[in-house]
Amino acid sequence: MSMDARFEDGGETPLNLGALDSDDLQVLSALVQDAVFPVTEMKWLATERRFALLLNRFRWEDVQAAEKRGRAVERVQSLLVVDNVERVASQGVDRSDKDMILSVLSVDFDGETDSAGQVTLTLAGDGAIRLSVEALEVTLKDVTRPYIAPSKHIPTHD
Template sequence: MSDASFDDGREAPLNLGAQDSDDLQVISTLVQDAVFPVTEMTWRPSKRRFALLLNRFRWEDKDAAAQRNRPFERVQSVLVFDDVLSVSSQGIDRRDKDMILSLLSVDFEAGEDGAGHILLTLAGDGAIRLRAEALDATLKDVTRPYRAPSGHAPHHPE
């Protein structure tokens, strides 16, 4: 009998929360290069909730896919921020219903008493800024993984 290894583990959909900057950094890494139509952003002021339906590259599976010579994958995920007081954006034309956005990073700029701003940086100089009473983020996979249409992993030259 041998010890269990990491490869013996069962893959499961991600369901992560973030309530501080360190937690949010993990989510930011996992949503880097996620793409979404401008129509998949939702701001519910009465519920103080901002949400995105993302097509997320599965960074957590990249090495295993490369080692096993199988296709890279994406998965649809919902990224939700609660306790949001206001939303502003730049470089985004909400009237262009065909616009596809690419998420580069998610950061938290802390203010007083746990409040602050969540900054979603987009490719092409776009950005979304959420003023939040507190950092309360959730990332949840909502579909089965599917083959990445490009067939390639995103690449960022250093």
């Protein structure tokens, strides 16, 4: 009799995931919830039709292991990249304030199919970034080793 894999069986390897439909995007959204980034770490490459963020992502996938082993929770720097971007709009984001730190609450897709539509990054404090895409293609890749979360606490929401 075979047994399904358990969360505890996962390794301590960096994430490198992609989303090509709204179900996949929900997984990425859960993984980037509470990620923080300076406003200076987002870039739209219009000629490449790519929007990228360098995030300090809370490692939600590691919380159980950290608690079980009695060690601090962690963050990791990750790239969140959206391809096929035709337009970018934002609300509540002052790009001229180079000290502004933004926090991701969710990433959602609104479209009739998994092709053309809007990818919306909802930010804490009523901010949002809306990306008009020709086709849904989002990747999340950890690019550094994990580090102890400066707050040493699991993020909470009221």
